[in-house]
Amino acid sequence: MKSKDYLKDLNEIKHLMNKSSRFMSLSGLSGILAGIYALTGAFFVNSIINNIKESSNVLERFVITFDSVLTLILIAFGVLFLSVITAIYLSWRKAKKHNESLWDATSKRLLINFMIPLTTGGFFVIFLVEKEMFTLVAPLTLAFYGLALVNASKYTLGYIRYLGITIIILSLISLWFIGYGLLFWSLGFGVCHIVYGTLMHFKYDKKQSNN
Amino acid sequence: MGLITNINKAFDHRIRLGIMSILMVNEYADFNTLKELLDATDGNLASHLKALEKEEFINIEKQFIGRKPNTRYSATKVGATAFKEHINALERIINKQK
Numbered sequence: 001m002k003s004k005d006y007l008k009d010l011n012e013i014k015h016l017m018n019k020s021s022r023f024m025s026l027s028g029l030s031g032i033l034a035g036i037y038a039l040t041g042a043f044f045v046n047s048i049i050n051n052i053k054e055s056s057n058v059l060e061r062f063v064i065t066f067d068s069v070l071t072l073i074l075i076a077f078g079v080l081f082l083s084v085i086t087a088i089y090l091s092w093r094k095a096k097k098h099n100e101s102l103w104d105a106t107s108k109r110l111l112i113n114f115m116i117p118l119t120t121g122g123f124f125v126i127f128l129v130e131k132e133m134f135t136l137v138a139p140l141t142l143a144f145y146g147l148a149l150v151n152a153s154k155y156t157l158g159y160i161r162y163l164g165i166t167i168i169i170l171s172l173i174s175l176w177f178i179g180y181g182l183l184f185w186s187l188g189f190g191v192c193h194i195v196y197g198t199l200m201h202f203k204y205d206k207k208q209s210n211n
Numbered sequence: 212m213g214l215i216t217n218i219n220k221a222f223d224h225r226i227r228l229g230i231m232s233i234l235m236v237n238e239y240a241d242f243n244t245l246k247e248l249l250d251a252t253d254g255n256l257a258s259h260l261k262a263l264e265k266e267e268f269i270n271i272e273k274q275f276i277g278r279k280p281n282t283r284y285s286a287t288k289v290g291a292t293a294f295k296e297h298i299n300a301l302e303r304i305i306n307k308q309k
Contacts, residue, residue: 006301006304007305009228009301010298010301010302010305012225012228012229012232013228013229013232013298016229016232016233016248016249017232017233017235017236019248020232020233020236020237020240020244020248021236021237105244
């Protein structure tokens with residue numbers, strides 16, 4: 001064997017190690033879109049909240065607030081639902097293009113390791129809301145989401161790890177700025193997703209389609 | 212001592228190299244997963260697995276999932292060490308020739 005063969009061997013080893021243990025079909029584009037959905041959602045939420053603040057009549061304010069809660073919840077779930085559907089669809093398309101399956105051992109492992117911290121955070125937040133302790137909702141959702149990303153990063157594209165760490169730092173900073181939850185949510189779920197989604201799109205998606 | 216000293220003959224084939232690569236980063240892999248990842252035929256993969264088992268580089272565990280027999284493989288400590296040495300040797304050769 002010549003050195004060229006040895007280099008080929010090493011590349012093959014690296015390729016198989018990644019392919020067998022990491023879900024490589026995660027789409028960067030879905031990150032960008034999730035960020036855009038989040039920012040759009042945050043924009044609507046912000047205008048609803050401003051609407052509440054502006055009305056001077058106490059009774060009117062109460063009625064608007066009551067109506068708005070349902071709208072706010074719908075916006076939140078709408079953003080979540082759209083993001084998940086987009087991620088699944090674009091990853092499915094990418095997997096199909098590379099002749100890989102969307103639902104295999106690597107994607108299962110990715111999902112399980114992503115969902116453990118995320119579900120814990122979900123229950124935490126539900127209990128907080130139930131006890132009407134709203135102030136910690138934004139920092140905690142960001143913190144658990146960041147931890148979920150770091151945990152999942154071992155099983156997918158490496159960039160997810162840095163996205164997770166950025167969001168964890170953001171969640172800790174937001175503890176000092178209670179009351180600015182929406183701003184930090186927009187930064188974390190909106191801006192961070194767009195920035196890292198773009199990086200991932202150019203690093204992984206573009207490179208792979210050139211091959 | 213030549214450069215080739217640590218090149219392990221047991222890994223001198225694409226499929227065997229592939230099997231070890233997969234088992235280094237996964238606790239276990241079953242036959243079908245290996246087959247899919249390596250794009251190998253049943254007979255071909257089985258004979259290479261047997262060769263690695265003979266060297267005691269991999270463990271074989273037979274079990275049943277429901278009624279279906281399922282064989283899963285894992286790397287032994289000896290196998291992992293040998294594979295790491297093999298990779299180091301490959302890297303040294305490549306670096307020398309740069």
